[in-house]
Amino acid sequence: MKSTSYWLVFAFASAACFIVSGVPLITIAWQLIGEGAKLIEGTVVPGFDERQAALLANSVRIAGGAAVLSMVLGGASGVALQVLRVPSRGLLLWLLPIPFLIPPYIQALAWMEILGKSGLLARAVDTVFAGQIAIPSLYSPAGAIWVTALAYFPIVAVTTVLGARGLDARYEEAAVLARGPRAALYRIQLPMLAPAIFTGGLIVFLLSVVGFSVPSLLQQSVYPVEIHTQFAAFYDIGAGLWGAVPLLGVGGIATLAWHLYMRRRRGWYSGHAKPAGDSRATRPLRIAAAALCWVLVGTSTVLPLAVLAFRSLPLSSFARAWDTAHEELLTSVIIASIAACVITGLAFLLAYFSRLRLATPFFSAVTLSPLLLSGPALGIALILAWNHAGWRSAVYDSIAIVVLASCARYLFFGFAAVATASRRLDPALFEAASVSGIPWHRQMSGILLPLTLPALVGVWGLSFVLCFGEVDAAVLVTPPGATTLPVRIFGLLHYGPSSLVAALSLLVVLIELAGAGLAVAAYALAIRNVRPRLRIRHARPSLG
Amino acid sequence: MGYRWEIFVVFTALAAVFMAIGCAREDGPEVVAYVSLDELYSRPILDEFEARTGIRVRAQYDIEAAKTTGLVNRILAERGRPRADVFWNNEFAQTIALKKAGVLEAYDSPSRGAIPDGFKDSDMYWTGFAARARVIIYNTELVSEPPGSIRDLLRAEWKGRAAIANPLFGTTATHAAALFAVWGDEDARAFFTGLRANGIAVLPGNATVRDLVARGEYALGLTDTDDANGGVLDGFPVGRVLPAQEGGGLGTLLLPNTVALVRGGPNPEAGRRLIDYLLGPEVELALASSRSIQIPLNPAVEAPESVPELAKIRTMNVDFDSISEQMSSTAVFIREEFLR
Structure with missing residues (x-):
């Protein structure tokens, strides 16, 4: 029997979730009912024709491709870092997430400098082979997939690392004893990491399917x-809002499939963390994995940042960038x-109450929908x-409305992460x-x-970067009067000096790196306190 | 355990402090301007207005990446409780659309008199000033003889080597509608179909056209004077040509900034004062002298030599209302046939 205070806090959490994520949804639904009425009258025809179906298929193809490639790159690097514990692991843990801090649009521009029709590589190949060999075109679905995956693969790398940390170490130990370290790696650890890799892949898919800057470029x-x-x-x-509905459907189907896949596999991540130690993998394998990670760092981080740094010259551009945009910053x-802060706090409350029956799918659906609506549709909603006049104007006329917009777009990720972390906890703790x-x-x-707390700190860092x-x-x-820095940069992209835009973009990366670094430092502190408590808990039932 | 509810108190206090900073307001007269001209050029002008009048300008800017969905749709969505007093648009088609939607208010500014008749609304809902023009931009390392007309883009020598911005958005959409208005449906459709057959690249925006031509990805493209000038000033190997200027040519499309008063805005009087200021000769001179080299419409303004002179430009013989009327049907063709 729950107390009154429990239900009061539950009502508060539900109301906050409703305000952040439900209000835009209901507003759109209300608008669409009106549009539907017009449709019946024959004045508006927001049909879904063959052309739109082809566009949606192309979106799904590119987002799906980006998700698969991200899973390959991110999964491999995550395994290299956490399972194989490659040499220079500490440095790689800092470097590999950086591409996520570089806006995909900037990634695309950097790759055009390399693989574009007159890019460095194209010119080099042309010079060496006298035009007899052509490099693959960047202006293709494969090019869009490549650039998007390079921007988002760190998400999969992080989920893989976290998944590997949460894997019940007894499975691996039992496999090593029974079949040896090689079989343990290929038959136990890698298959058991698949859900973590798929989770990252889902996030990449959702972010890619609503994005258009890279494909357009x-x-x-x-x-x-x-x-x-x-x-x-x-x-x-009205038609714009109607147009958002198919994306909702695609994202909903992908998330539902993920939920079904995960349902029987969540128990694998019991959080019975293995003490940090050396990997049992062979040295050549670890060196090869490290080489892969460094190649990834080079292509996804060094390359675009070098292009930005080159474009930002002379150095006085940074002083101009600060003068131009410190208020926006x-x-x-x-x-x-x-x-x-709001996302982290709300995600924590929702995660606590997601232990209630049916709460998880409900909260997932409500928090996911605003992300899939696309930015303009959410903004209009x-x-x-x-x-409106009255108390709502206090929200609309202040930066609170931007906070609401950011929370609405990214609450799903926070909720999913904290809910996953809380599910890993041993129920016996609460029962006792x-x-x-x-x-x-x-x-x-x-x-x-x-x-x-470690998950909450991680969610804060992720939310800070996204918002x-x-x-x-x-x-x-x-x-x-309250322009944000990305809006300023995109404004300058139109016909601002390219050195200033590049300097500002680097500034954005630095700020996001600082925010993420803060979160990582806090995470390290938090996990140090949590780890001993996780180790002493009782074992959970076995697989499945 | 050291972690208790205190951590939430800290979070909440932090949020409250930031919120207080964010919500802090200054007293005194103010005007809210929605501005689609890039902040780089519009902000100094608004700062100068603030300094002269003591009226604080709270500006909201649009971005090209938002595909101009930003401010126009915001004004439409806010029509129940308008937050803007003035809409300063960097072209005219959207302003005319807002007039048709009934969200603008007529205002006969005393500064309107100096603007030629073709660049202002006869019903006084909007007034144009400081124009850009459509130009052909070309890479000087790849092109020795640039084409003189946009019809030349259909020639075989430019197959797969030319680029335009997406004709569904921005000034390229306006240009497309203007071609439909001038050439008629059949000719304009044939032109766009020919462009498609000639492998023209469709890029996200005019700035991207400039950037990719500057980098040599494409030999040439269609863009606006301000974009092209940015490429020249940044030292890229690009040149620009006003299309169809020779005898009997179609001429180029001029795209004036437009300014309008929003119906029911919170500070109408301050809004009118801002409009009066924006239509004055000093603003046209400032925009002509900037990187965007906007062409003054007021004949009394003496622009720098680098700015094309209005009287010497052959412009397309079409009125803005006709272009605006073509926008929707042109967009349907572009979306369903040209971009198919």
Whole structure:
């Protein structure tokens, strides 16, 4: 029997989730009901024709390809770091996530300098082979997949590393004893990491399927442009919102498939963490894996950053960048910090209550939907919902509305991460506390909070990075006079001096790196406190 | 365990402090301007207005990456409770669309008199100033004799070597609609079909066209004077040509900035003062002297030599309302046939 206070806090968490994620959804649903009525009258025809189906298929193809390639690259590097424990692992742990901090659009521009029609590689190949051999075109679905995967593979690397840390070490130990280290690696550890790799792959898919900057730059027609067309070419808000529905469907199907896949496999990640030690893998394998990681660092981090650094010369550009955009930088840091705090706090509450039956699929669906709506549709929904006289104007007329937009877009990732971390905890901890008469809120603050603190810190860092780079929805709702840094950069991209844009882009990477570094340092501190407590807990039942 | 609810108190306090900073307002008169001209050029002008009048300008800028979905749709979505006083657009088609949507208010600014009739709304809902023009940009290392007309893009020598921005968005969409208005449906369709057959690349925006021509990815492309000038000033090997300027040619499309008062905005009087200022000769001179080399419409403004002179430019013989009327049908063709 739960106490009244329990249900009050549950109501608070549900209401907060509703305000952040549910309000835009309901607003859109309300608009669509109106549009539906017009459809019946025959005045609006937001049909789904063959052309749109082809665009959606292309989006799914590129996003799916990017997810698969990210799983290959991220999974391999994650295994190299955490399972094989390659040489220079400490440095690689810092370097491999950096591509995620570089906006995909900037990644694409950098790759055009290399693989473009007149890029460095194209010219070199042309010189050496006198035009007899042509390098593969970057302006193709494969090119879009390559660039997107290079921007997002760190997500899979991180989920793989975290998954490997959470794998129950007894399975590996039993396999090593029975069949030896090689079989343990290929027959036990790698298959058991598949769910963690698929989780990262799902995140990459969701981010890619709603994005259009990279495909557009590489001249690939994708579905999100269709939504933009309704807004920008026809000024038809209703049709634009209708256009967002198929993306909701695609993302929903992908997430449902992931849930079904994960249902019987969550128990593998019991969090019975293995003490850090040397890998049992052979030295040649570890060196080969390290080489792969360094090649990845070179192609995904060094290359684009070198292009940016070259473009930002002379160094005085950095002084100009600071003079030009320090106010926007402060605004962005404030918004991203608040949004990251809100996402982390709300994700924690939702994760606690996700232990209730049916709560997890409900919270997942509600928090995922705003991400899949696409930025412009979410922005319009927020305007329609919050731009009203009275108390709502206090939200709409302040940066609170940008915080809401950022939270709405990225709450799903926070919730999914903290819910996964909380599910790994041994239920016996809570059962023992309940039997001892410890009230629910003391269990939450005394057991769940400290044991999920590393995950919460990680969620804060991830949310900070995502919210700092938010543009699509933010540009529609940012209060006048409060421009954010990404909006400023995209503005300058139009015909600002290229050295200034490059310097500002590097500045963005540095700020995001600082935010992520803060989170990583806090994570290291938190995990140090948590690890001993995880080790002493009782064993859980076996697989399946 | 050292971790308790205190951590949430710290988070909440942090959020409250940041929120307070973010929500802090300054007292005094203000005007809210939605500005689609790039901040790089518009902000100094708004700062100068602030300094002269003491009216604080709270500006919201659009970005090309948002495919111009930003401010126009925001004004439409906010129509129940408008937050903007003034819409400063860097072209005219969207402003006319807003006029048709009934979200603008007529204003007969005293500064309108100096602007030629063809560049302002006869119903006084909007007024144009400081124009850009469509140009052919070419890479000087790849092209020795640039084409003189956009029809030349259909020639075999440019197959797979030319680029335009997506004609569904921005000034390229306006240019496409203008061609439909001037040439008629059949000719314009044939032109775009020919472009497609000649392997023209469709890029996300005019700035991308400039960048990729500058890098030699494409030999030439269509863009605006301001984009092209940015490439020249940044030292890239690019040149620009105003299309169809020779005798009997079609001429190029001029794209004036437009400014309009938003109906029901919170500070209408300050909005009117801002419009009066923007339509003055000093603003046109400032925009002409900037990197964007915008062409003054007020004949009294003496622009720097690098700026094309309005009187010497052969412009397309079409009025802005006709172009605006063509926008939707052109977009349907572009979306369903040209970009298919």
